[in-house]
Amino acid sequence: MTIGFIGVGHLAASMITGLIRSDHEETILLSPRGKSKELAALYGLDICTDNRELTERADIVVLAVRPVDAPSALEGLPWRKEQVVISVCAGVALSRFPAIEARLVRAMPLTATEINASPTVFYPEVDRAARLIARLGPAIALRNEDEFEVATVNAAIYGWAQDLIRQSMIWGCKQGADEKIMRQLVAQTFVAAGRMIAENNSSVEQMLKDLATPGGITELGLAILEQKGQPEAWSSACEAVLARLTPTAT
């Protein structure tokens, strides 16, 4: 199988690293520009002369250009019916792409594809796309594009979670904690918190109730976060991102 990347920037580099780590046997082709030269040298990959050559040679094409460049990047290329194009471009609805012969799928990977740990939503469910995505972490098929857009907000939440880790590290270091220890401790705490929810069937409300002992430290902190506007601030941020992703729906 041959996988071609149109747009070789930050996210494509993470995806390519993840694919190479996952016992890859396929050929990976890169479009020119961006990080192509760097990745070609690092992993011994081919850079195509242009997107036409890439389209002619690839079975699956990953479109990873900036959203504004996405629709035009697919125009005028020699698409075939049996090809699959996976667009990872945030907020670019299927209807905004030109009509092409290839099957078009949207996906929203995180940079954790680099360590094969990205929960990646995708729509519509197309087998070959699902198999490729599953090599980069949990692949989650969604039922429609509206659901996909809401789930895309999660790509921003990923960054906010990293910022909470950063803030907690800075706070700990200011109190005299060792930076390397704080980095591992806080990051692994977020991993543990996420896994407990992902791997348990109990309700999240009940899990939090069990954690927040009356008069205890979790309860104390949650009350202060609420006083300072945390739940509203978080949902406002989510709403702003969704509005940016779906400008015509608002």
Ligand SMILES: NC(=O)c1ccc[n+]([C@@H]2O[C@H](COP(=O)([O-])OP(=O)(O)OC[C@H]3O[C@@H](n4cnc5c(N)ncnc54)[C@H](OP(=O)(O)O)[C@@H]3O)[C@@H](O)[C@H]2O)c1
């Ligand atoms: N970064 C993330 O964590 C992340 C997560 C989820 C989804 N995404 C989505 O992934 C996409 C890429 O994001 P990114 O952060 O990787 O952007 P990026 O680093 O700016 O990379 C985009 C690359 O595409 C190239 N490009 C533009 N038009 C092209 C064309 N027609 N043919 C070939 N290459 C072309 C650009 O080249 P030039 O610089 O020469 O223009 C640039 O190297 C975006 O749509 C974003 O919404 C990103």
